[in-house]
Amino acid sequence: MDFESAADRVDVSKPHPARRYDYWLGGSANFEADRASADAVATAFPSIHFAVLENRSFLRRAVPYLVSIAGIRQFLDIGTGLPTAGNVHELAQDIAPESRVVYVDNDPMVLYHARDLLDSTPAGATAYIDADLRDPGSILDNPALAGTLDLDQPVALMLCAVLHFLTDDMRPYDVVRELCAALPSGSYLTMTHATDDHLSAEDLDAAIEANERSGVPFRLRSTAEFTRFFDGLELVDPGIVSVIDWRPTEWRPHPRKEAVSMLGAVARIP
Template sequence: MDSEPPAAGIDVSKPHPARRYDYWLGGKNNFPADRASADVVAEAFPTIRLAALENRSFLRRAVDYLAEAGVRQFLDIGTGLPTAGNVHEIAQSIAPESRVVYVDNDPIVLLHARELLDSSPEGATAYLDADVRDPADILRKLDESRMLDLDRPVALMLVAIMHFITDDASPYELVRTLCDALPSGSYLVMSHATSDHMSAEELADTNAANQRSGVPFRLRTTEEFARFFTGLDLVSPGVGSVMAWRPGEWRPHPRPEAVAMLGAVARIP
């Protein structure tokens, strides 16, 4: 399906992670630059669409688990374009009073934010235009919005976002700053692309494809991913493939190397 015409002020000549992810999920809010970038990645990693779908399934299961555990506030950074099973839809289906704040820095996501703001009458949703690379700005805008009560637990969602943060941007410090701003009893939910199953040659090919794609990207090993959770209390089963995190009903799973996505949920003490 053809994408909708770009709105004024949106640069569609450069690929954007949110629109590229939308393309992999079968959406229509993407443009030629996004599709070209996505196809370059798919040449090196042909199962990328499967990885995107499994990552989305992990998000749904994590939100379901936290809502059932009593969490009523969610901060979803790197929201991306609306698709089936947004955080507020999952959380409010279990607890209608849930409050969700979405954060992204893509103008086209902002244009579609109305779909993210379709809250239940008992709950609330909001959208903040901010960048994960500037946690101080996120926290300031969050405070100004008064949407979340930071004296009560919050689920910090960093799903498929931190692999766009390269080492020079201090990814571990960014996550720590956000976690430190949340009260005890909050949670960190993360997923991240991994190089665990790649040979040296495959990793070199994938890194070269990512560089050609025009979107900064940093694959991390299980050990590197686990560092994000230092000092936190991991929820069973801990760090592993997104497919293995509380998978629920049995179904034939793809090979972990075909998905190459790590996921984990941890409680902030």
């Protein structure tokens, strides 16, 4: 994989979700367009920094659950984002060194930094696919997927903080169904998604306007809309909740659910 040439594909004039997320996390792999877009969203939703931090905290709890309780050893992480502390393979291989992870993103900046995602333990394996969630076939048919994961064995499909970038015309429910259908029984779907449950009509209008100005497609969804992604699946307790309420491992001060506005769930694919 030609990591270096990825830098030539980066368009610094247009914001990208992965780089915007990196900015909110305090990273440095972002550009002026990303920062301007992120600031536009933060103007309408000042607690966005809480949301991204709590989303990462959810991931740090969900992966150990999947490894230790569900017995998962394979992960397909789509919408990976830029490498940061606590990547999926680090969390999984810390418990089970033989864990195997395939990362997927469509930002050339993520590809450029993908070496950090490929630092696997000798017993396990990691791979990176440069592809778009909106085209599941390009992911499922990629040789790197079959070369890293055994699709006859359970896989954890990770879709954290990515589906809200698929507007309704991008067929988000069909995308999730197609991905889940390609995985064997006993696999899991893990997802987080921004919600408008706690926004007044006025705040919702402001959020929609901010996202339009930000230059990044975005679709907040209600709990009922989020629940549809899990039709036919077996939700793991406590079901669909705010990410801060999904199996907290310790007491700590945290923002209100209304400030985070992020739903999360894990479900078994029967």
